[in-house]
Amino acid sequence: MDASEMEAVKRGANERLREAGLLLADDEVGRLEVADLGLGEFETTGLALFTYVNNPLYCAKELILFPHQTCPEHRHPPVAGGPGKMETFRCRKGNVWLYVEGDATPNPATQPPEGSREHYTVRREIELNPGEQYTILPNTWHWFKAGPDGAIVSEFSSTSRDESDEFTDPRVVRVPDAG
Amino acid sequence: MDASEMEAVKRGANERLREAGLLLADDEVGRLEVADLGLGEFETTGLALFTYVNNPLYCAKELILFPHQTCPEHRHPPVAGGPGKMETFRCRKGNVWLYVEGDATPNPATQPPEGSREHYTVRREIELNPGEQYTILPNTWHWFKAGPDGAIVSEFSSTSRDESDEFTDPRVVRVPDAG
Numbered sequence: 098m099d100a101s102e103m104e105a106v107k108r109g110a111n112e113r114l115r116e117a118g119l120l121l122a123d124d125e126v127g128r129l130e131v132a133d134l135g136l137g138e139f140e141t142t143g144l145a146l147f148t149y150v151n152n153p154l155y156c157a158k159e160l161i162l163f164p165h166q167t168c169p170e171h172r173h174p175p176v177a178g179g180p181g182k183m184e185t186f187r188c189r190k191g192n193v194w195l196y197v198e199g200d201a202t203p204n205p206a207t208q209p210p211e212g213s214r215e216h217y218t219v220r221r222e223i224e225l226n227p228g229e230q231y232t233i234l235p236n237t238w239h240w241f242k243a244g245p246d247g248a249i250v251s252e253f254s255s256t257s258r259d260e261s262d263e264f265t266d267p268r269v270v271r272v273p274d275a276g
Numbered sequence: 277m278d279a280s281e282m283e284a285v286k287r288g289a290n291e292r293l294r295e296a297g298l299l300l301a302d303d304e305v306g307r308l309e310v311a312d313l314g315l316g317e318f319e320t321t322g323l324a325l326f327t328y329v330n331n332p333l334y335c336a337k338e339l340i341l342f343p344h345q346t347c348p349e350h351r352h353p354p355v356a357g358g359p360g361k362m363e364t365f366r367c368r369k370g371n372v373w374l375y376v377e378g379d380a381t382p383n384p385a386t387q388p389p390e391g392s393r394e395h396y397t398v399r400r401e402i403e404l405n406p407g408e409q410y411t412i413l414p415n416t417w418h419w420f421k422a423g424p425d426g427a428i429v430s431e432f433s434s435t436s437r438d439e440s441d442e443f444t445d446p447r448v449v450r451v452p453d454a455g
Contacts, residue, residue: 118297120407149409150364150432155334157364157432185329185336228299230328253329253336253432
């Protein structure tokens with residue numbers, strides 16, 4: 098993704114946040130993060146994020162997903178003497194299907210991206226619509242995919258240490274400053 | 277405040293959240309907390325709150341203030357071997373004047389409630405409008421007051437232990453389950 102494509106994604110993500118009533122200050126729009134995770138297929142696999150705060154005690158972000166976009170399977174392992182990041186996802190707009198460890202849901206609403214299915218192992222489905230939330234325990238595998246209108250998801254969590262995240266897909270590159 | 281007044285406040289708070297695009301599920305509306313802090317003057321001093329999550333690692337809430345309503349001066353002392361609650365306030369709608377420790381702001385935009393001014397000691401003013409935020413360090417005094425249209429403020433924080441809060445006004449009663 099070149100710089101002008103990146104700027105277009107940031108503008109689009111900001112517009113989606115604004116439509117959800119979640120305003121960013123002018124100087125915050127440039128701090129939106131566009132995570133394509135090194136896969137080079139951002140429209141399919143990736144997400145945009147805005148980090149409100151990330152300190153040694155807690156973290157809060159907005160996750161912005163475009164229609165049918167998938168955040169690939171990962172987990173937050175123990176780090177720095179702590180249990181690993183624990184996080185609560187609350188859907189604000191659109192809808193998202195979240196997949197976590199546990200018994201596979203029969204007839205799931207959606208599937209991992211074409212061509213990458215072997216890198217997705219957990220299949221317990223939780224659908225989140227606006228006003229619904231779910232908490233993911235530390236060090237457990239999860240992935241999520243937005244519905245046809247995309248999704249805005251607030252993430253409340255313990256401290257984020259993205260460079261420690263483990264992805265099932267070995268092709269994923271999570272750069273440390275990408276949220 | 278009797279039960280029917282309490283219900284009316286919850287309905288009003290839910291309507292304000294909804295106008296800000298922050299939807300509660302039907303079963304969450306009853307979990308809105310109405311904190312009049314034992315002062316019996318809720319329209320002047322108090323607030324409504326909704327707690328999304330409060331666990332041993334982090335906490336997230338919405339604070340709903342009615343026009344010109346004040347949350348009285350308090351601090352979050354060290355507790356349970358930790359440094360005390362640290363919190364980030366992000367304004368979503370309306371505006372709020374936050375007062376924290378430091379040099380008093382000349383000509384502040386507003387004042388503590390009439391009749392209670394001796395119970396307010398910090399005077400450094402920070403105005404928060406939508407898209408603006410401020411982080412309050414543990415164990416430091418702070419209070420805040422909504423502007424003429426009220427305010428919705430998202431609070432991201434470390435674990436909340438309300439029963440440990442210290443208020444400057446000795447008349448305040450903070451019941452443990454009131455957020």
